[in-house]
Structures are given as structure tokens and as C-alpha cells.
Amino acid sequence: MSKEPIKQFSVKWLQILDEDGHPEPDLHLALEPKEIQSFYEVMTLTRVFDERALVLQREGRLGTYASVRGQEAAQVGSAYAFGPTDWIFPAFREMGVAIVRGVAMRMLFQYWSGDERGSEVPLSLHYFPTAIPVATHIPHAVGAAWAAKFRRDPSVVGVYFGDGATSKGDFHEAMNMAGVFQLPAVFFCQNNQWAISVPIRRQTASPTLAQKAIAYGIEGIRVDGNDVLAVHQAAKDAVEKARSGGGPTLIECLTYRIGDHTTADDASRYRTEEELKAWISKDPIERLRKFMAAQKMWTPEYGDRVLADAERRVAESVKEYEGQPAPDPADLFRNTYYDLTPPLREQMDGLLNFLKDREPRKE
Amino acid sequence: MPRLNLVQAVNLGLRQEMTRNPDVVVLGEDVGRDGGVFRVTEGLIELFGEERVVDTPLSESGIVGMSIGMAAYGLVPVAEIQFMGFLYGAMEQLISHASRIRTRSRGQYHCPMVLRTPYGAGIHAPEHHSESTEAMLVHTPGLKVVVPSGPYDAKGLLISAIRDPDPVIFLEPAKIYRAVKEEVPEEDYVIPLGKARCVRNGEDVTLISWGAMVHPTFEAADLAAAEGISAEVIDLRTLSPYDTESILASARKTGRIVIVHEAPRTGGLGGEIAALIAERALEYLKAPIRRVTGFDVPVPLPKMEMEYLPNPDRILQSILQVMES
Numbered sequence A: 001m002s003k004e005p006i007k008q009f010s011v012k013w014l015q016i017l018d019e020d021g022h023p024e025p026d027l028h029l030a031l032e033p034k035e036i037q038s039f040y041e042v043m044t045l046t047r048v049f050d051e052r053a054l055v056l057q058r059e060g061r062l063g064t065y066a067s068v069r070g071q072e073a074a075q076v077g078s079a080y081a082f083g084p085t086d087w088i089f090p091a092f093r094e095m096g097v098a099i100v101r102g103v104a105m106r107m108l109f110q111y112w113s114g115d116e117r118g119s120e121v122p123l124s125l126h127y128f129p130t131a132i133p134v135a136t137h138i139p140h141a142v143g144a145a146w147a148a149k150f151r152r153d154p155s156v157v158g159v160y161f162g163d164g165a166t167s168k169g170d171f172h173e174a175m176n177m178a179g180v181f182q183l184p185a186v187f188f189c190q191n192n193q194w195a196i197s198v199p200i201r202r203q204t205a206s207p208t209l210a211q212k213a214i215a216y217g218i219e220g221i222r223v224d225g226n227d228v229l230a231v232h233q234a235a236k237d238a239v240e241k242a243r244s245g246g247g248p249t250l251i252e253c254l255t256y257r258i259g260d261h262t263t264a265d266d267a268s269r270y271r272t273e274e275e276l277k278a279w280i281s282k283d284p285i286e287r288l289r290k291f292m293a294a295q296k297m298w299t300p301e302y303g304d305r306v307l308a309d310a311e312r313r314v315a316e317s318v319k320e321y322e323g324q325p326a327p328d329p330a331d332l333f334r335n336t337y338y339d340l341t342p343p344l345r346e347q348m349d350g351l352l353n354f355l356k357d358r359e360p361r362k363e
Numbered sequence B: 001m002p003r004l005n006l007v008q009a010v011n012l013g014l015r016q017e018m019t020r021n022p023d024v025v026v027l028g029e030d031v032g033r034d035g036g037v038f039r040v041t042e043g044l045i046e047l048f049g050e051e052r053v054v055d056t057p058l059s060e061s062g063i064v065g066m067s068i069g070m071a072a073y074g075l076v077p078v079a080e081i082q083f084m085g086f087l088y089g090a091m092e093q094l095i096s097h098a099s100r101i102r103t104r105s106r107g108q109y110h111c112p113m114v115l116r117t118p119y120g121a122g123i124h125a126p127e128h129h130s131e132s133t134e135a136m137l138v139h140t141p142g143l144k145v146v147v148p149s150g151p152y153d154a155k156g157l158l159i160s161a162i163r164d165p166d167p168v169i170f171l172e173p174a175k176i177y178r179a180v181k182e183e184v185p186e187e188d189y190v191i192p193l194g195k196a197r198c199v200r201n202g203e204d205v206t207l208i209s210w211g212a213m214v215h216p217t218f219e220a221a222d223l224a225a226a227e228g229i230s231a232e233v234i235d236l237r238t239l240s241p242y243d244t245e246s247i248l249a250s251a252r253k254t255g256r257i258v259i260v261h262e263a264p265r266t267g268g269l270g271g272e273i274a275a276l277i278a279e280r281a282l283e284y285l286k287a288p289i290r291r292v293t294g295f296d297v298p299v300p301l302p303k304m305e306m307e308y309l310p311n312p313d314r315i316l317q318s319i320l321q322v323m324e325s
Helices: A033-058 A072-079 A095-101 A105-112 A138-150 A169-180 A210-216 A228-243 A273-280 A284-294 A300-322 A342-362 B006-020 B044-048 B060-073 B088-098 B134-138 B151-163 B211-226 B244-254 B269-284 B302-308 B312-324
Strands: A012-014 A087-089 A157-162 A185-191 A219-224 A249-254 B024-028 B053-055 B076-080 B114-119 B144-146 B168-173 B197-200 B205-209 B231-235 B238-240 B257-264 B290-294
Touching (some): A033 A072, A033 A095, A033 A228, A033 A284, A072 A228, A072 A284, A087 A138, A105 A300, A138 A169, A138 B060, A169 A210, A342 B244, B006 B151, B134 B238, B257 B312
Parallel strands (some): A087 A157, A219 A249, B076 B114, B114 B168
Antiparallel strands (some): B144 B238, B197 B231
16 A cells, blocks of 8 residues: 655745855845845844843843844844835834834833833834734734735735744634635744744744645745845745735744843853854844945945944934833723723722822822 | 514624624624524625625634734624633633733724623533633723623624724623514614613612523512512623622612622622622621522533522522521
8 A cells, every 4th residue: 555645845945145145146136225225224223222222121221121133134124025004913022123114212112111102103103012922913913914805905914923933823823814814914933943941843843934834725935034135035025925915925034032032031041152152153234244245335434324323313212212201190091991981980090099199208 | 673582683783783884794613604503693694795704714712813903903803702611712812912902002903893602501502612701801901791681682782892992792691592582673772881771670689690690580589579579680781891880779779689690609790799889888788798609610511500500599599598687
């Protein structure tokens, strides 16, 4: 009795710049030098923001923070593939995506300081609030994509999550729905290889995460997540496909979380110095810089200017963030329901009266 | 005016709201071709098509999670979870997201979805088909929870739920889906959320209940009347936010309270209502508050569900006890 294969699948890999920034031979880039410079500038800005956030946290001027270092190409390259009418559903480490979408850095600092006003991203940016429970926001993106298709809107929905998310039920349920309804959605899995202390080999027996798409009848591709040109190309292809009715795509960006999971974590407890060093040497910004320098898109003067500009912008955002007045205690109640319910009004009045009565004693 | 049962009343409400608002979309398992396992969505797919009456994969968290995204985008999804016992896979979506999207975005996004699900025991069904875990939902700020006790209320409350800008859990008491018929107007009417209904006026004791339990509670009031006791019966209709004023007004009038629910006793909503009365109307009470509830056990399989559920005699026993003081 012989068993014949009835279906066979393969998983594609995309890399445009090798680890030293050398492009693939005969590269025909559709990108203008200005666009590539934008990638470099925003990746640098994200890096400077990230470094500043870590310093502020150590100084007690910010709460627990999740560093994005090492994932700048995966985030910036993908986010640039979307247009203003598209919708983005981030997880919690998407500072690079947020900056591309135009979310004020002042608000990102506010969010990570525990100030809810940091989540009041204007509706017009179509950038959904941060989702902390892993994978649970993926069905929301699918619902929005369903609604966009229902309304015949030309909008595409992008959703970001990590390797750990692919072990959760909501990832499966969402991917399955997107496949069944052929929705205009692009799933970005930033495989940074560590879900806190659990390495990817403990997360799944699949050799790639991209291949998980196959089970849902949708296209999956793995890209070099530290190669911003590859990420952008894969994202652009997927967005265009989705917009023209071709259905969803899963893009696995193979990258690495250089920092700790958050400032409350110590990654040296569970991973080796050698592994970390090997990935630091694959830095996505440095890779792009080498390519740009070889293409005469980067000069030391330009590099200095970009860095100085990023530092100035981040410093201004910190100033703006730290200049915010304290939140109004009534805000605690305001958005729980569309209108304050009678019990909430009573509870709010109780708190406000308590605070008012207490005030003189504080002096 | 047609006499409809609860299934037909909900169906009529859905039909009318879908006609009125093209953004209303029904989705869930078997809601389309099959018309729902209880036939609540029967005929909708013929009227509104597959785009607005959506048979989904078997995927509770996916259905609720997708509804959240649809609602945030601007649609009004009315999702069905086939039985309350299957809702638990989607509880994370309700607790962590549906209830919080507005708070988290400080009002930039809304979640005007409705989640309908049959609930409660007494339908001789297998395990997990008879749950009444409404207290878990009531304990989730940001959700509204509604339970009709009859066809007229079902239609009016459902229309309010669909038009409400907040996520509303609409619990349909399966035991009385077809047991009760009432006159249900064809025309559009709404019953405001958050308002209880006094089903029966009385002077001596207040009976507070909701959903299927309103019926044995009403029967117990009849039995009490035969003993010369005048019982007032309040149907809460909305469990979150619940109508504190109606409860307190009646408590102040009668001074005696019996709360009836089929959910397990400990941590049930009866305890919350008793605490409210103790905080605001203790001086009016002539007797300790009593609860007639399910027991603190998983709701049993059909052979013992009649022992589990409050019935008119058990309710009467508590009425007689509070009347002794």
C-alpha cells in the first residue's frame, strides 16, 4: 500500500540585502532614494526614542517599557506599505509602526507612564489602541477587514503580533476567519524568537511560522525581518493583493529582540551572550546604512543630521510629555459607557467629593 | 396584534432593525441557512442575504473578537453564541476588549455590538446547555446585560440593545422561548435599558427576579395571595446597569424582600441586590432578606434540573419565612 502525496506546499523566503548590506544581484528597486531615506530616518528616530525611553524608565520618569530595539526594520518597513485609509492593529511593542502612522511620541511616552491619555490616538490615524493580551487583537483586525469588505471600502487592515501569539487560539480563529471570508488583511508576525524567556523552538515544532498560513488556505511568506527593503517589498505586495481582492497574507519577519522583554525583565537569565552578540551584528539600521552609503544615499554629514534631528524631536516630545497636567479623576469614569450610568455617576460624585474634602489636609 | 412567543418576538425585532439600519449584521454559528438552533434567526438570510446574515466557522472567540472589530469600524454586529455554556471561550474578548475599547481609546472607538445567547436551565439539554452565569458579565464594567422575561419585553429590549452605543449581552431564557405567548406590536417600540418592571403590585413583600424565573416567582405570588399575603413582583429586565431606584422604592414600601434567581447562590446577583438594600433601606426592613436560588453546584444534567431550579413552592416557603418576622 503506497501513500501518494495529494497536496504539496512550500514556504518562500525573501531577502534583498544580505547581512552586510549588499543587494541581491540585478536589483531593480521600485523605491525612490527619498523613500529609502525615510526608512532610515524613521528607523533612527525609533531607535533614539527607544533609547530615551529606557533611560527615562531607569530614572523613574517612565513606567515599565517594552524595548523595540532590533525590530526597527520589521516595523518601519511594513508600516510604510499602508495608506492613510488603511487600519492598523498593533500589539504592544509597535513604537516604530506608531511613529510611521503619525502617533505623537509624546503620547507613546504618556502611555508607557501609565497615563490613559496616551491611548487617545485620533480616530483619523486608524491606529487601534495597544493590545496587551497576546493575540487577542487579531480577531479585531479581521472584524475590521470584514467590515471594510462589506462596505466596499478600499481599506486594508494590518495587524502586528509576535511569535508567542501563534501559539494562541485567537491567532488560529482569526487566521481561519480571514481565510474563509477572503478578507483584505495582512498579518505581520514579528518572530523575534523570544516570548519573554521561551524560545521559538518551545513555542512550536513548525520550522517556520509562515507555514502556519497554509493550514488556513492563505499565503504565507518568511522575510528577513532585519532587511527593511525585503520587509517593505513583502508588505507592499500583500497590501496590494489585499486591496485588489486577493485575500489575506501572513508575513513572518524573522528578527530578534535585542533588549529585555520589558524593563521588568532580565534576559541574561535565559539567553546567551553569544546569541545576543550575533544578532547585534545583524543590526537592521546598520545594514541599511551600508547599502545607502554604497548607493551614495548616505554620507557621514547626512547621518549626523538625521541623528541630531531625531534627538531633537525626541527631546521635545519628552518635554511635552512631562509638561502634561495630572489627569482629572473624573476621567476614571467617563468612557466606561457612552453615558455615565446612574451607579457610575454616584460613584464618581462620591470620589470627587472625597477628594475635595480631603484637599485641605494635603497642604 | 399578533400573539408571539419569545423566539418570534426576537426574530421580529431583528428583522425590523436590519430593515431600518443597513449596518446591522447578524453573525454566528448556524444563524443563516439553518436559522439558528432555536430558529431565532429563521428567514433572515432570505430577506437580507449572506452578507448580512453570516454563517461563521465554529469559533466563539473569533465571532466575538470579529464583532468587536466590526463595531469599531462602524457596523452594528448582532452576534449569536449558540448557548451560554459556549460563551466562555469568548470571555477574554468580552472582558478584555468589548468592555474596554471605549475606555482604552478614551472614546475614540465604540463597540456598539449585541451578543445574543440562550441561557438558563429547564430545557432537558446535555451538559453546558443550561448555564446562567450572568453575574460574571454583570461584574465586568463596560458591558450591559439584559434579560427579557417574555415576548413583549424581548422585542423592545432587543431594539434598545441594538441601538445602544455600548456592548450589550442579551440573554434569552431558553426555557420560555416557546412557553409564553404575548401580544407583540408590529410597530417599532423600545423598552429603555436600566429600567425594571413592576409585574405585580403588592404591599407585604417584594419578590425580585429576572428571566425565566419571573414566571415561578409570579406563581409563588399567586400562592401567597391564597394565604392572604400581598406580594409585589419586580422583573429587573436589565441586570447591568440595574434599576436601583425601583428596588429601593419597593423595599421601602414592603419592608420584606425575597430575591429569586436560578444562578448559583454564592457571588450571584442576589447578594449584590441584598447589599444594596442593606446599604440604603435597612431601616425599612421588617425581616432578613432571603434568596431563593440555584445551588453552588454546576448546573445539573436534566434528571435533576427540577430539583436545582427554584420553583413556586420553594419561593413560597421563603415568602412565608419573611412574613413570620
